[in-house]
Amino acid sequence: MKLLNVAVIGATGIVGKEFITLIEQRNFPVGELFPFASERSLGEFVEYKKKEISIIPLKKENIADKKIDVAFFSAGSAVSKEMASVFSKKGALVIDNSSAFRMDKAVPLVVPEVNGDIVKNMKTGIIANPNCSTIQMVPFLDIVNKHAGIESVFVSTYQSVSGAGKKGIEELKDQVVTLFSGKSSDPQVFPQRIAFNLIPQIGPFYPDGYCEEEVKMINETRKILGIKDLDIDVTTVRVPTFFSHAETVVINTKKECDTAKIKKQIENHSEMILMDDPEELLYPTLIDSSRRNEVFIGRLRSNDTKRRVSAWVVADNVRKGAAYNALRIAETALGVSYE
Ligand SMILES: NC(=O)c1ccc[n+]([C@@H]2O[C@H](COP(=O)([O-])OP(=O)(O)OC[C@H]3O[C@@H](n4cnc5c(N)ncnc54)[C@H](OP(=O)(O)O)[C@@H]3O)[C@@H](O)[C@H]2O)c1
Structure with missing residues (x-):
């Protein structure tokens, strides 16, 4: 070579x-x-x-x-x-x-x-x-789309501070130390205090009420999957963790879906890892995915209509993302x- x-x-x-x-x-x-x-x-x-x-x-x-x-x-x-x-x-x-x-x-x-x-x-x-949140979601959407066709998608994200670069990591560290010292510090990188808090905003807001990260995820997902009118709605949330992003992804499907078949495909996928056994309390957390290249999937389930698949999707935003x-x-x- x-x-x-x-x-x-x-x-x-x-x-x-x-x-x-x-x-x-x-x-x-x-x-x-x-x-x-x-x-x-x-x-x-x-x-x-x-x-x-x-x-x-x-x-x-x-x-x-x-x-x-x-x-x-x-x-x-x-x-x-x-x-x-x-x-x-x-x-x-x-x-x-x-x-x-x-x-x-x-x-x-x-x-x-x-x-x-x-x-x-x-x-x-x-x-x-x-975008990091789009990258970790689309391989899973692609599998479900090929299996049963996507009718609509609803996503909520839980995004670590490293998504905002080295300044984001410093801000969370500094705020934790300052708060434990009984003081307070004004946010510089994030729009509100991130330590011991959740912020339902990533990037500036647009007039329609969506923030920049949500618009990126919607537009980019449509472009990658080649479905221009994909019905997808996203809420992006910054959380006080350092590395990896998690997402709850709920997909309504056109046809009935078989979760056992979807799980098998994930198990056989070179870029994904299935960690899914509720009886053993097995599901991926941010720690499992940190410094790993794969997307981790757990909590995969379908409701009684069999036309919906929900999952918990976790990946290292700096690596896979x-x-x-x-x-x-x-x-x-x-x-x-x-x-
Ligand atoms: N963090 C993530 O999870 C993530 C995921 C996907 C995509 N991205 C994208 O990747 C990019 C970098 O993100 P990051 O998290 O690595 O940010 P970061 O930790 O803040 O690093 C920014 C890098 O850009 C360099 N830089 C800034 N201004 C420059 C200039 N005028 N000329 C040359 N170099 C310049 C910095 O150099 P100095 O050290 O010299 O300032 C530093 O090396 C962003 O576009 C971000 O949106 C980030």
């Missing part, structure tokens, strides 16, 4: 760091690694294969002399909008973790096990990685295999 020169944009962030850990763990065929971040990180370095590699400030002049095959962007949508095309015009395949291009008709939005075929042999251009899905997109597009 040809070695690939890899750029990570946002290499000092939560997603960027996890990405570097993963390419090392999976033995991705890296020629040179170029870790980019902002000017603030000048003098810092990342560790890759026991070597320290200096952070490169993201500027056009620092890219000009480099041959880059694949660039993973996780530095926010403003940076992606400004710089993704600079990398792709130089011949790199850009996998973008931000929301900048997800709804662009010309840009594929991909969860490889659901619609990876659309990027096979795509060696340059831009591919968008979906970001770095791991992005890496698998690159593997699919560039034909990377590890045999």
Whole structure:
């Protein structure tokens, strides 16, 4: 396998760091690694294969002399909008973790096990990685859709603070310490206090009453599944946990469904793990999925109409919801295999 020169944009962030850990763990065929971040990180370095590699400030002049095959962007949508095309015009395949291009008709939005075929042999251009909450939900929706057809979907999310990046993690830590010291601190990252609280808002509100994260999940799910008029409703909630997101997913189906068959498909799925035995009190929690690449499914059940499936869906937002899905997109597009 040809070695690939890899750029990570946002290499000092939560997603960027996890990405570097993963390419090392999976033995991705890296020629040179170029870790980019902002000017603030000048003098810092990342560790890759026991070597320290200096952070490169993201500027056009620092890219000009480099041959880059694949660039993973996780530095926010403003940076992606400004710089993704600079990398792709130089011949790199850009996998973008931000929301900048997800709804662009010309840009594929991909969860490889659901619609990876659309990027096979795509060696340059831009591919968008979906929102973390969307990524963990659509493989399950896809299974149920193929089994019994989806009539409608209702989702509630329970999203950890790491979804808001390193600043989100710091805010929860600081608030817990401050509150235990008998003091209080004003929220900076989240709209209200997150410690010992739940916040039913992720991102700004739109005039119709939905917040940004809910709109992302609705639009992205429709695009990935290729069902433009999918009847889907979402409520997104920030919870005071550090890593992994959970979701309750309720699907009304067109035909009667057989939960035993759905469970079998999940058990046989390479990217999913079924943890579902109520008698043994077995179901996935955030802790089970942390630092894991798979989506964990439990509490799978159908009501007496047999035209409804409900489940509890858990995954690591930084892994499955970001770095791991992005890496698998690159593997699919560039034909990377590890045999
Ligand atoms: N966290 C998640 O669960 C998650 C999941 C899916 C998608 N995403 C998306 O991934 C992106 C990064 O998220 P994150 O959680 O990793 O955020 P983060 O922890 O806050 O890290 C942000 C990274 O972007 C870099 N950066 C910021 N401004 C920059 C600039 N002007 N030029 C170059 N680099 C710049 C930062 O560098 P410095 O350290 O130098 O500031 C840092 O490396 C966001 O678009 C986010 O929406 C995140």
